[in-house]
Amino acid sequence: MYLDLRQKYTSDRHRKIKLLNKLIEKSRDLSVGCDDVFLTKFLSFAKWDVNKAYESLRRYYDFKAEHPDWLAHHPVEYFRDHFLETRTRFVMPHPDKDGRPIVIIKSVDAFSKFPNYLQDIIEMDDLVFESLLLLPRVQRFGITLIFDLNGMTHNFLRMLSPTFARLVNEKNTILPFPCRVIHIIHSGFLMNAAISMVMPFLSNEFKETIFSHDGKNFNKLREMVGYESLPAEYGGPETNQLDVNLLYNHIIKHSEYLQNLQNYKKVNVCVKYNSNNNKNK
Numbered sequence: 001m002y003l004d005l006r007q008k009y010t011s012d013r014h015r016k017i018k019l020l021n022k023l024i025e026k027s028r029d030l031s032v033g034c035d036d037v038f039l040t041k042f043l044s045f046a047k048w049d050v051n052k053a054y055e056s057l058r059r060y061y062d063f064k065a066e067h068p069d070w071l072a073h074h075p076v077e078y079f080r081d082h083f084l085e086t087r088t089r090f091v092m093p094h095p096d097k098d099g100r101p102i103v104i105i106k107s108v109d110a111f112s113k114f115p116n117y118l119q120d121i122i123e124m125d126d127l128v129f130e131s132l133l134l135l136p137r138v139q140r141f142g143i144t145l146i147f148d149l150n151g152m153t154h155n156f157l158r159m160l161s162p163t164f165a166r167l168v169n170e171k172n173t174i175l176p177f178p179c180r181v182i183h184i185i186h187s188g189f190l191m192n193a194a195i196s197m198v199m200p201f202l203s204n205e206f207k208e209t210i211f212s213h214d215g216k217n218f219n220k221l222r223e224m225v226g227y228e229s230l231p232a233e234y235g236g237p238e239t240n241q242l243d244v245n246l247l248y249n250h251i252i253k254h255s256e257y258l259q260n261l262q263n264y265k266k267v268n269v270c271v272k273y274n275s276n277n278n279k280n281k
Contacts, residue, residue: 097226142179
């Protein structure tokens with residue numbers, strides 16, 4: 001199982017971690033942690049270029065400052081029923097054929113049980129992604145996402161808008177995954193309508209990572225992901241059954257780290273007005 005945070009750093013990478021930490025310490029408007037696993041996700045994303053990693057980190061917290069609701073701000077335990085009862089978020093025990101962990105996200109209408117369900121989904125996915133970005137394998141290879149839209153309902157469609165689509169695109173650009181391959185499983189009018197509403201607002205670079213499957217023939221999915229790694233319901237071996245506890249227990253295990261992340265932010269910098277200096281000008 002690859003849900004292991006242990007990682008060995010070369011002396012050069014230790015040096016770069018320290019350099020990035022120094023840049024953060026010199027910043028007047030960043031209030032973030034300095035633990036290695038937090039800094040290395042940005043360094044890995046930037047191919048260990050310290051300045052680019054710092055720019056990536058700043059873009060992330062610029063986005064958080066402007067769109068705070070697009071990052072988790074509730075504790076992990078708040079979403080216990082969301083994860084365990086809706087059963088919509090999963091991780092497979094083995095990575096795909098290219099070494100990327102596989103995340104399954106299903107569309108399930110739970111608006112009647114959770115009145116703020118769309119906001120809850122945004123926060124849940126943030127917890128999922130941030131918990132996976134802890135993993136050395138994810139920092140190195142990225143992730144594979146399988147979005148099953150066959151549970152899409154009119155309640156979801158009513159929430160979609162150009163603004164929502166643009167923010168999905170922007171959030172995608174600031175999450176420090178070195179690679180993210182997305183497979184969409186869909187069939188029927190509602191799913192096609194949802195995709196048609198969102199796709200025009202995604203960047204070309206984002207679109208190039210998205211692959212569509214009709215939900216009946218999984219040959220292309222098997223070829224791209226690997227038969228042995230897929231869950232049974234998406235064309236994998238019958239023994240590969242989805243287990244919601246695998247991902248949820250991983251998130252719970254790292255709930256303290258995830259809670260700390262919620263406190264990281266940009267802070268307002270006040271420049272004091274010096275009346276004496278002004279008079280001397």
